[in-house]
Amino acid sequence: MDQHKLRSHVFDRTGIKIDVDDPIFALVALNEAVLADTVGRQLAQLDAATLALAAQARAAGGLPPLPDLPAPVPAPTPAPASTSTAWFTPREWRLLGAAAIVSIACALLVLGGAAILYKHSPASPITPIKNTSS
Incomplete structure (x- = not known):
């Protein structure tokens, strides 16, 4: 995250000058961390669902078998x-x-x-x- 680029972007959009030491950058960093965590979980769930769907398609004879791949890490699923x-x-x-x-x-x-x-x-x-x- 380039704080100077964000600072100039905020100034261009709103006309408000913020300092690089402004606490708003802590919120930006927190937002990035939460977003990265959420995207990681979503990608893990998507990978698991894709592999399960591919396995079902292979079992039905719709896809050729895959070479040996490492087993995916299952994403934690919430209890229904x-x-x-x-x-x-x-x-x-x-x-x-x-x-x-x-x-x-x-x-x-x-x-x-x-x-x-x-x-x-x-x-x-x-x-x-x-x-x-x-």
Whole structure:
């Protein structure tokens, strides 16, 4: 991390001068460390998932076997909140139900408002033509 480049970038974008000893650079360093850690974990999970998918494809006969590779380091996987194989958790079902109710209520409100505010234009009455030739 080049602090002088960051300092000039901040000045170019905001017009604010910051010192190289400013505590904001500690936040930048902390952000970089957290980002590097997160990216490392994500890459490990992606590698493990890719190798598992490739193994499944090889088992199904879709890919040729790989040469001997070192075994990947499995990424720590969080314990599932629920052991059921349902598509949605009960909380997600409640949120979906609430969203459905709100969307139906909004649709009814719009339709009701349109029905109240929409006025039919009356048809023009037919005027009889008077016969003036008598």
